[in-house]
Amino acid sequence: MRISFLLAAGLAACLPALAAYPDKPVTVIVPFTAGGPTDKVARDLAEALRKPLGATIIIENVGGVGGTLGANRVAKAAPDGYTLLLHHIGMATAPALYRTLPYKSLEDFEYLGLVNEVPMTLIGRPTLPANNYAELARWLEANKGKVNLANAGVGSASHLCGLLYQSALKTEMTTVPYKGTAPAMNDLLGSQVDIMCDQTTNTTGQIEAGKVKAYALMSGKRLASGPLAKLPTADESGLKGFNLTIWHGVYAPKGTPKAVVEKFNAALRVALKEAEFTKRQEALGAVIVGDDRVTPAGHKKFVEAEINKLTPIIKAAGQYAD
Ligand code: ASP
Numbered sequence: 110m111r112i113s114f115l116l117a118a119g120l121a122a123c124l125p126a127l128a129a130y131p132d133k134p135v136t137v138i139v140p141f142t143a144g145g146p147t148d149k150v151a152r153d154l155a156e157a158l159r160k161p162l163g164a165t166i167i168i169e170n171v172g173g174v175g176g177t178l179g180a181n182r183v184a185k186a187a188p189d190g191y192t193l194l195l196h197h198i199g200m201a202t203a204p205a206l207y208r209t210l211p212y213k214s215l216e217d218f219e220y221l222g223l224v225n226e227v228p229m230t231l232i233g234r235p236t237l238p239a240n241n242y243a244e245l246a247r248w249l250e251a252n253k254g255k256v257n258l259a260n261a262g263v264g265s266a267s268h269l270c271g272l273l274y275q276s277a278l279k280t281e282m283t284t285v286p287y288k289g290t291a292p293a294m295n296d297l298l299g300s301q302v303d304i305m306c307d308q309t310t311n312t313t314g315q316i317e318a319g320k321v322k323a324y325a326l327m328s329g330k331r332l333a334s335g336p337l338a339k340l341p342t343a344d345e346s347g348l349k350g351f352n353l354t355i356w357h358g359v360y361a362p363k364g365t366p367k368a369v370v371e372k373f374n375a376a377l378r379v380a381l382k383e384a385e386f387t388k389r390q391e392a393l394g395a396v397i398v399g400d401d402r403v404t405p406a407g408h409k410k411f412v413e414a415e416i417n418k419l420t421p422i423i424k425a426a427g428q429y430a431d
Pocket residue numbers: 141142145146147148197260261264265266267268288289290291307
């Protein structure tokens with residue numbers, strides 16, 4: 110009798126706290142610099158989440174070490190639902206790329222739902238003489254050993270795409286790492302680096318404005334509509350089978366109460382259908398997730414499958430960091 114009374118009293122003490130979640134702003138860590146593709150997803154999503162979640166979302170950019178610095182910050186944060194992570198395919202690539210990673214992608218997080226899928230583009234500095242993919246291939250061949258390839262660090266989407274691209278060409282370029290593709294884009298615009306792979310959410314505007322050269326869509330199928338619909342795929346351009354799509358999802362530290370996970374996930378599902386959010390994302394080539402991967406279990410299953418799919422590909426392309 111006494112034990113059940115104590116249990117009931119304990120439960121009652123916990124319930125108001127959970128029922129009240131969130132009762133203060135929620136911080137979402139973006140593991141790359143502001144103004145880049147992941148940051149853009151996070152800021153659009155933060156806006157869409159405000160109503161269904163009933164809280165303001167504060168975006169904190171923790172760029173560096175290919176996204177692993179920010180991810181590690183969240184892995185070690187208090188599991189109370191107030192420090193979350195918005196991360197991309199790096200959740201699945203970092204375990205294969207780093208010999209020592211201070212967190213485990215599958216074990217140290219609660220999965221809150223997948224958000225979107227984004228195609229990649231291969232772009233070049235405005236002063237690059239090549240105007241299409243065939244010309245770029247010839248230019249790369251003629252400039253072997255001198256080509257600079259920008260990326261957002263080992264574990265980033267741009268790094269993975271560049272790694273697979275170099276592996277497909279059987280060549281090595283000088284990689285120039287940044288804390289995100291926003292600063293990398295600045296240097297590309299200024300012709301300080303030669304080429305870069307980056308997500309359409311960050312490149313569409315620059316391509317449309319003619320500020321960078323666009324060579325190929327590095328994902329499987331041409332975009333159905335929009336300004337990049339005319340851009341040939343890598344496969345069409347001769348890189349048979351090249352197909353890389355980036356995805357983003359939301360994570361909480363392991364041990365975050367189930368009720369908090371469920372509350373956030375419910376809000377996320379509403380936000381993913383919000384008209385302004387979907388319009389903005391889709392205009393930039395992103396596809397909002399509408400299947401089972403929006404559930405915590407579906408999200409985790411997907412990331413696990415991505416780790417299993419990408420690990421041997423990365424190992425075959427052969428690059429590690431410490
Ligand atoms: N997601 C990174 C960023 O937002 C870029 C990348 O992963 O390539 O800057």
